[in-house]
Amino acid sequence: MKGWMGKIRALFLLSLLSLILSGCGKENLTAFTPKGYGAEVSLNLIIISLLVMIFVFIVVMVIYTIVLVRYRQKKGQEDFVPKQTEGNKALEVIWTVIPIILLIVIAVPTVTATYDLASTDDKEDSLNVNVTGNQYWWHFNYGEQEIQTSQDLYIPVGEKVYLNMISSDVLHSFWVPSISGKMDTNPENENTMFIEAYEEGVYYGKCAELCGPSHSLMDFKVIAVSREEFDTWVEDMQNVDPEATPETASAQEGQEIFQNSCIGCHAVGSQASAVGPNVTNFGDRSMIAGVVEYSKENLIQWMLNPEEFKPGNKMTGNYSVPSPEEAEKIADYLLQLQPSEITPESATE
Numbered sequence: 001m002k003g004w005m006g007k008i009r010a011l012f013l014l015s016l017l018s019l020i021l022s023g024c025g026k027e028n029l030t031a032f033t034p035k036g037y038g039a040e041v042s043l044n045l046i047i048i049s050l051l052v053m054i055f056v057f058i059v060v061m062v063i064y065t066i067v068l069v070r071y072r073q074k075k076g077q078e079d080f081v082p083k084q085t086e087g088n089k090a091l092e093v094i095w096t097v098i099p100i101i102l103l104i105v106i107a108v109p110t111v112t113a114t115y116d117l118a119s120t121d122d123k124e125d126s127l128n129v130n131v132t133g134n135q136y137w138w139h140f141n142y143g144e145q146e147i148q149t150s151q152d153l154y155i156p157v158g159e160k161v162y163l164n165m166i167s168s169d170v171l172h173s174f175w176v177p178s179i180s181g182k183m184d185t186n187p188e189n190e191n192t193m194f195i196e197a198y199e200e201g202v203y204y205g206k207c208a209e210l211c212g213p214s215h216s217l218m219d220f221k222v223i224a225v226s227r228e229e230f231d232t233w234v235e236d237m238q239n240v241d242p243e244a245t246p247e248t249a250s251a252q253e254g255q256e257i258f259q260n261s262c263i264g265c266h267a268v269g270s271q272a273s274a275v276g277p278n279v280t281n282f283g284d285r286s287m288i289a290g291v292v293e294y295s296k297e298n299l300i301q302w303m304l305n306p307e308e309f310k311p312g313n314k315m316t317g318n319y320s321v322p323s324p325e326e327a328e329k330i331a332d333y334l335l336q337l338q339p340s341e342i343t344p345e346s347a348t349e
């Protein structure tokens with residue numbers, strides 16, 4: 001008897017734990033505390049569907065229990081056959097009409113939301129960013145502003161921002177759970193989605209379409225700042241001189257090595273980079289390659305062996321590996337690329 005109770009208790013604790021844990025999630029990486037328009041609309045749809053499902057579940061369980069209790073075989077009535085109801089028109093109509101109503105309850109808001117989120121009515125009057133998904137990093141091109149950047153997408157808070165999305169290689173999917181739904185990036189055609197963040201802050205994004213060995217490491221950030229701060233950031237980025245001479249001798253040497261050996265794939269400034277991320281504001285980032293903890297040691301280690309951090313990435317094997325001394329100088333160069341006061345840190349203050 002005791003062992004049996006123990007099992008029940010363990011099961012109870014386990015279900016309680018899973019309930020509690022399912023509420024966990026990194027701040028600004030969960031669809032359950034929406035901080036943007038698309039995420040809010042999606043959550044509302046989830047809730048409507050859940051309510052309908054819970055309603056159906058309860059009704060079925062109540063009927064099931066009543067039938068079990070009332071119509072179980074009783075002593076002395078083993079041969080009793082209850083009244084048969086097949087072909088009962090009223091019943092048939094009820095259990096056909098109720099599901100139809102329930103489906104309408106789900107369908108109307110779903111279809112409305114689908115059209116709402118797909119609308120591009122005010123695209124021309126809004127900020128447009130061209131997004132490219134690459135194995136395993138994201139590129140952001142602000143066409144009108146003539147700014148290019150990778151990894152971190154800066155947007156003004158409380159405004160619709162249209163993202164025109166494409167992939168340079170395989171299918172990816174752009175997803176910032178706490179502010180928007182998902183949108184696939186395809187190699188052949190452009191998909192458009194708008195995002196709108198309600199609050200300033202840093203929102204975490206993920207690739208939501210299996211795209212290779214480092215798919216789960218294809219992280220990015222959306223940094224929502226006030227319109228004022230956004231304009232400042234744009235100006236700071238526009239004013240970057242890619243040829244500017246760094247202050248320290250070590251960074252100067254690093255710049256030279258970078259310009260000779262790395263610039264074929266990477267870019268500083270507003271030109272498009274061919275194969276790798278644009279590093280114009282590398283010193284303002286809070287991650288290396290989207291997922292690696294930001295430190296000089298890790299940056300040097302990345303240059304010596306990127307494979308260790310992101311298996312299958314497109315840098316490994318395709319560049320001339322610097323010596324540790326050279327890598328340190330390049331790191332000094334990259335870390336001082338800090339064009340703006342507006343950074344992920346400033347956005348969370």
Ligand code: HEC
Pocket residue numbers: 135136137150151214258261262263264265266275276277278279287288289290302303310313314315318319320321322330334
């Ligand atoms: C063949 C093209 C290529 C060359 C040459 C190359 N890289 Fe890369 N690099 C990439 C790609 C692609 C990525 C993105 C990897 C990923 O995240 O999947 C990358 C990522 C990086 C990152 C992380 C960038 C970020 O946005 O966080 C750094 C730093 C970097 N490379 C430094 C260098 C340095 C220094 C050199 C020269 C010694 C160099 N790379 C040469 C292709 C290249």
Ligand SMILES: [Cu+2]
Pocket residue numbers: 133134135136171172173207208209210211215218
């Ligand atoms: Cu991907």
